[in-house]
Amino acid sequence: MTDRIYNFSAGPAVLPEPVLRKAQEAIWNIAGSGIGIMEHSHRGKVFDRIINEAEAACRSLAGIPDDYHVLFLQGGASLQFSMVPMNLLPADRTADFLLTGVWAKKAVKEAKVLGRTVHLAASSEATNFDRIPQPDEISYSSNPAYVHLTTNNTIYGTQWKTEPTVPAGAPLVADTSSDMYSRPIDVRKYGLIYAGAQKNLGPSGVVLVIVRKALVEAGPKTLPTMLQYRTFAADRSMYNTPPTFGIYIMGEVFKWIESQGGLAAMADRNAEKAALLYDYIDASDFFRGTVQPDSRSLMNVCFRAPTEELEGKFIAEATRRGLDGLKGHRSVGGMRASIYNACPRPAVEALVAFMKEFEQANRATAARS
Ligand SMILES: *Cc1c(COP(=O)(O)O)cnc(C)c1O
Numbered sequence: 386m387t388d389r390i391y392n393f394s395a396g397p398a399v400l401p402e403p404v405l406r407k408a409q410e411a412i413w414n415i416a417g418s419g420i421g422i423m424e425h426s427h428r429g430k431v432f433d434r435i436i437n438e439a440e441a442a443c444r445s446l447a448g449i450p451d452d453y454h455v456l457f458l459q460g461g462a463s464l465q466f467s468m469v470p471m472n473l474l475p476a477d478r479t480a481d482f483l484l485t486g487v488w489a490k491k492a493v494k495e496a497k498v499l500g501r502t503v504h505l506a507a508s509s510e511a512t513n514f515d516r517i518p519q520p521d522e523i524s525y526s527s528n529p530a531y532v533h534l535t536t537n538n539t540i541y542g543t544q545w546k547t548e549p550t551v552p553a554g555a556p557l558v559a560d561t562s563s564d565m566y567s568r569p570i571d572v573r574k575y576g577l578i579y580a581g582a583q584k585n586l587g588p589s590g591v592v593l594v595i596v597r598k599a600l601v602e603a604g605p606k607t608l609p610t611m612l613q614y615r616t617f618a619a620d621r622s623m624y625n626t627p628p629t630f631g632i633y634i635m636g637e638v639f640k641w642i643e644s645q646g647g648l649a650a651m652a653d654r655n656a657e658k659a660a661l662l663y664d665y666i667d668a669s670d671f672f673r674g675t676v677q678p679d680s681r682s683l684m685n686v687c688f689r690a691p692t693e694e695l696e697g698k699f700i701a702e703a704t705r706r707g708l709d710g711l712k713g714h715r716s717v718g719g720m721r722a723s724i725y726n727a728c729p730r731p732a733v734e735a736l737v738a739f740m741k742e743f744e745q746a747n748r749a750t751a752a753r754s
Contacts, residue, residue, distance in 0.1 A: 391732035393722045394710030395539055395685060396563065397583040401727040404637045411633065422633050427626055435629075436621065439636025443593070446639055446648055449572050454601060456594040456614065457622040457632045462488070462562045462581035465592060466495035469533070469558055469577060472604035472614050474501050478530035483549065484508035485517060486538035487716065488560060506532065513717070514541040516677035523549060531556045531576055537564035539584065540714040542687035542721065543680040548574050556600060564684050565593065566642055567726055568652035576600050582631060585684070585725045587638050591631030642726065651726050658724050658733045659683040665737050671744040671751060675717055689719035691751040696720060699743055708736055 392399045411422045418431050425431045440455045449455060458464070469492070474480045479502040482493050490510075496503050504526040507518035525532065532551045536559050537544040544564060548571075551557050556576020565580035572578065577596040583589035594614070601614045610616050616624045622632075642651060663681060666674050666688050675687040690696045696719050700712050713721040724733055 390707035390709055391728075391735055392709050393724065393728070393732070393736070395584070395714070395721060395723045396581075397589050398585070398723055398725050399727045399732075400587070400634070401638060401641045404634065404641050404727075407637060408634060415633075423630050425629065427623055427629050432629055435633050435636060436623070436627070439632050439639060440621075442636055442639035442643060443595075446566060446642060447570050447572050449595060452598050453572060454594075454596050454598055454614070454618045456596065456617045457627055457635070458592050458594055458617060459590065459628055461589070461592055462560055462579055463491065465560070465579040465594065466492040467499070468612055468614070469531075469579070470496040470499050470501050471608055471612055473556075473558070473577065473600055474499075474530045475605075476501065478502070479504050479526045479528075481506040481525050481529040481532045481555070483518065483523065483532065483534040484510060485535055485543060485545075486514045486541050488539065488562070489533070489535045492533055492535075492560065504529065509543075514538060514543065515675060516680040517543050517545050520550065525552050525555070528552070529555045531558045533558045533560070535560045537561070537567075537682050537684050539563040539685050539723075541676060541717060542674075542682045542685040543676050544682035544684065546679075556597065563723075563725075564682070566639075566648060566651065567655050567684055569648040582635055584723075585727075587635035588631050591628040591635060593635065638727075654730070655683045655724070655726065658728065658730055659686060661730075661733050661737050662686045662688075662722060662724070665740060669740075669744055671748060672740060675719065684723060684725055686722045686724060687713055687717055687719065688722075689713075690747075692754050693718070694754075695747055695751060698747070702743065703736075703739055706735075706739055708732075708739060711736075 413421050415422045416431055443455050481504045484505050493503055506525050507523040509516050509518055532555050558577045559575055561578055562581040563584040565585050567585055580593045582591045596614055601618050666672050672688050690699055703711050711720045713719040
């Protein structure tokens with residue numbers, strides 16, 4: 386394909402090409418209906434089948450048990466920073482947070498805006514979020530209503546390798562926006578999982594929420610209707626007009642993951658892609674990784690060059706070569722390659738080849754600085 390370049394954007398991010406091809410047709414005329422996906426009523430038969438298939442594919446990928454709702458909501462992951470404490474955190478309880486980056490901080494901030502009590506059970510802020518806290522650094526409050534974590538820290542490039550141990554009876558709540566379905570996930574370990582679609586699952590404008598039914602039922606009924614999970618649980622995410630196009634694409638992405646061998650196959654492929662980059666960074670004395678090796682993300686690979694001038698040059702030259710979206714977040718600097726599920730291995734190979742070339746060409750400049 387000559388008209389598409391390699392996209393390493395953190396989000397919105399690359400989508401699987403077969404999904405985009407199919408969507409091109411679906412926008413014009415879906416399922417022989419003579420009407421495009423964006424023009425169908427959400428109350429009609431065509432969309433009914435789309436949302437059913439999306440939910441079924443979502444459930445089958447992770448074996449989601451029947452006592453969990455699968456919801457397709459709006460407001461992004463950021464609205465979940467508020468909806469979670471509104472629905473799951475009574476005013477007389479405490480929620481524990483594992484602070485591993487900017488997104489976790491925003492989740493804490495929104496719980497505090499509501500006047501709720503928050504306990505920081507662990508934080509890696511002192512070292513600019515360069516790692517995931519070790520088990521012995523985590524100290525929970527006596528009886529938390531839930532424990533919140535961010536499974537993958539998109540900005541810093543760190544990722545929890547396994548779930549932390551939590552106090553008995555405390556549901557784990559996870560923001561999985563940037564690594565959802567990049568690897569197997571045991572939903573039973575969680576009370577609630579949320580993921581904005583635009584990193585690994587689809588277009589922006591839809592957020593996936595997987596939540597234990599009992600938690601939804603226990604939530605307060607005094608909240609605005611649109612902010613209660615039960616509103617969407619009762620109407621299969623169709624209390625009001627849902628983000629129909631986003632749900633369609635998400636369903637197609639789920640089916641694509643299935644066709645690729647499912648979550649275990651995704652995990653293998655993602656580990657191989659990430660290893661291409663990390664192995665090269667480790668072998669290089671020009672580039673260096675920014676996070677502790679045992680905390681490295683398989684989704685967002687953050688690295689730096691010897692000087693900021695060289696980093697600017699690297700990003701500019703990479704862009705000219707059709708390697709796009711490599712500029713790191715301003716709070717880390719340097720470069721970030723986001724290599725989600727849909728990022729093909731040849732994209733990573735092309736990036737590593739360019740890095741080698743750039744290192745060769747600029748080694749002398751670096752040595753002088
Ligand atoms: C991108 C991102 C968010 C914010 O998502 P929105 O959909 O823009 O609200 C939250 N958490 C994580 C981990 C993210 O990567």
